[in-house]
Each structure stands twice: as C-alpha cells, then as structure tokens.
Amino acid sequence: MQFQQLQYFVAVAETRHFTRAAELVHVAQPSLSQQIKALERELGADLFLRARGNITLTDAGEALLPLARRILADADTARHEVQELAQLRSGRIRLGATPSLCTGLLPDVLHAFHDRYPGVRLLIEEGGSHDLVRELARGALDLALVVLPLPTPSPALTTVELLREDLVVVSSPDAPRPGRGRRTVRVADLEGERLVMFRHGYDLRELTVAACRAEGFEPDFAVEGGEMDAVLGFVRAGLGVAVVPRMVAARSGQGLRVTPLARPGLDRTIALAHRSDVAPPRAARELQRMLLER
16 A cells, blocks of 8 residues: 555545546546556455546545544654754744843843754844844844834734843943942933933933833933943943943943842833744744743
8 A cells, every 4th residue: 555545535435526536636538547456456345436427435545534544643643743853953943032032131141042042043033122122024034133112013913922121220330320229220220321322213312212201301312323232331331321221231341330129110021923824844843932931
C-alpha cells in the first residue's frame, strides 16, 4: 500500500468522480485509475462500485476511508513538525522593538536564544510602537515588542503583556541632583529642569510630555530629537536630565546618576504583539516563549 494510492482513494471517495479526483490531485485520470486498481488488488477487495455516472463506496471502501484520512492527516502533521524543527536550525525571526527595549530587555534574551539556536537569523527593526504596529499589519515583522496601550488599537493584532517597567530620572553625576537633592523626585520637580528629549515617535517622549502637562507645566527641552544612545550621551555630558526606563539606566554603566520617581511615579507596560490571522513561525514562537519566561 502506497501513500499516494491513499491520496487518490480519498480524492475519489470525496468527489465520487474519477476525472474530478484526478484534477484535484493533479494527475492524469488513467494513472489515477490504475493506482486505485493496484490498491484494490493489494487489499484483496473492491473499494468502489463503478456505474456510469455513479461512483459509490463498497463496505471495504467505507471501512478504509476514515483510516486513510487519519494516515494522510498524520503524514501532514509529521511533515509540519519536521519543517518546524528545521526552522529552528536555519530559520529567521523578524523582530521589532522600541529602541529602549533593544537597549534594556533584549540583549540578554537574544544572547540566550542565539546560544540555543545559532542557525536562526535575527533581524531587528527599531521603531516606535506606532511604526511597529504598521509593520506587523503589513506582514513585515513576525513579532514586535510594543508599549501599551497601542497608539491605534487593532483587532488584527494579538498582544500579550510581558512586563511593567518603572521609569527613572537620569542625570550627570557632575550636575546638581534633580529635585533639590532628594533621593526621589516627583514629576512636578522636573519643572525648571532642562530635559534631554527623544525624537518624535518615541513612546517615552509622549509619556514624559503628557506627565509634565498633567502637573500643569510644559517641559523645557535642552536638546531634543535624539535616539536612546544619543540621549544618554547628552545626559552624561551634563546637557540636562532625561526620563528613561529602569532597565536602560541599569545597563548604561558609569557616568549616570539614577534617581527614582516618587510614588505613584511613572511606568509603562510592555507587550508582545503579532498578527491574529497568521501564526508566527516556529522560531518566533520559541523566542516568544523565552521572553515570556525570562
């Protein structure tokens, strides 16, 4: 009994027509008929009652049909599983993330993932949540780390909350401590401070500006328009202070003073997002699992 013969048998059983079945499995009708006859000889029983314009299953055919379908389904499952295992040896992941997450969260996780799956290529795209959502929607990314709530909620995306992260104030150790030297500062204490501000499109920019306005003042920018590394460099140089995620501050090494924000402080919610209508590739799902279990 050959796997191909079972495919032909199921096609005839479902269409009840040899010619249409041959078209369905992309084979010439005489070849299909020959293979069905060979299968019947192998089994020692007729599978179809053949009458002009009327093809029906015999008792033997009725008995074989669910078994044949199960065999074909198991073969598809086996093929799928092997292909997915192959993806973990040589696949790729297109991952989007905000720049602060590329600096703070991702390095350790990606290092662990690369050690486990060295053959998988990691393609990283940095951007704000708005840009990453757009790239996910058009299929240019497999996964994205975004800040919730999304700028434009989309039912086409599935999001899973990953973590909540506190924001802190960073400043140069050579500059006066913000908040008049207190160990913690309030958002209101940033009034009168010169801020080093991210470029438009950064979630951190929008969050910081909104928090200042909620306290009744407009933030004063010493310099604006930078990416994360540039902002931290400007702060080290004493140009002003910045509000950044705690993980970024912790990984930024010497040259920065870190001051927590007094309660209730500021935080942000990080989530993993992917398209709802398309399952991420196996390699991307494995990275997702490692991020959720980190």
